[in-house]
Amino acid sequence: MSVRTKVIAGNWKLNKDVHQTEELLTGLKISLTFDLKGVRVIVCPPFTSLETANRCTKGSVMSLGAQNMYHEDEGAFTGEISPKMLKSVGCEYVILGHSERRQIFGETDELINKKVKKAIASGLVPIVCVGETLDQREKNVTSQIVTTQVRGVLKDISAEQVQKIIVAYEPVWAIGTGRNATPQQAEEVHLLIRTLLAELYTPAAAGDVIIQYGGSVKPDNAAELLWQPNVDGALVGGACLKADSFSAIIKAAVR
Ligand code: PEP
Secondary structure (H helix, E strand, O other): OOOOOOEEEEEOOOOOOHHHHHHHHHHHHHHOOOOOOOOEEEEEOOHHHHHHHHHHHOOOOEEEEEOOOOOOOOOOOOOOOOHHHHHHOOOOEEEEOOHHHHHHHOOOHHHHHHHHHHHHHOOOEEEEEEOOOHHHHHOOOHHHHHHHHHHHHOOOOOHHHHOOOEEEEOOHHHOOOOOOOOHHHHHHHHHHHHHHHHHHOOHHHHHHOEEEEEOOOOOOOHHHHHOOOOOOEEEEOHHHOOHHHHHHHHHHHOO
16 A cells, blocks of 8 residues: 655635735744655645745745646736746746635636646646535535546546646635534545545555545544545645744644
């Protein structure tokens, strides 16, 4: 059985200007002086803070990610950002298909799939989000919804490529609500995703894919969520905006 690294990523969403970015990253550098034992830490500030974040995280344990990108390198796409641009400011990761992008900006599995392919081709690691709404959970269609999303966003992705992506299971009802999935609910869906990946690819490839949980992860619930057998890390929203809470979550991922 493969031993997967834990990956903790902070999704800053639409928060922090450049000054606040510098402040938070300085705080994180001070907090993250313990032995991370291989735990990977990623910060995903807004586009306008990426250059500052690149400077501030150089030589630190933190890697840089963006919260979205377009699937073209350049051209007449007003308001969009390309993978090439993200790489030029030091990004190694990019969150794709976050539920807020799906719900507020109408992103579909088809569009997200184009972005995933482009990110991989550009040398960025996509953190691809899937997850059901409250209504879907209550109607007992969580597994169908998550299966359709995973199949859709991974269409035409090879076994070799799939090992380069991170999947984030984020139940929409748990995002920003303070109501996290129980460790059992999270594990159940993570196992479903890993089993599906084994079917779509190979058990070995599926065993290597990092599957993060996201949805109201806080310092006091992180450990029990993070140590479920198929939970390989967390995508953190609200609690990543303060150095002490984000570093406490990272600490919970360190054995
Ligand atoms: C998120 O935005 O991906 C997220 C999980 O947010 P929160 O931790 O605030 O629920």
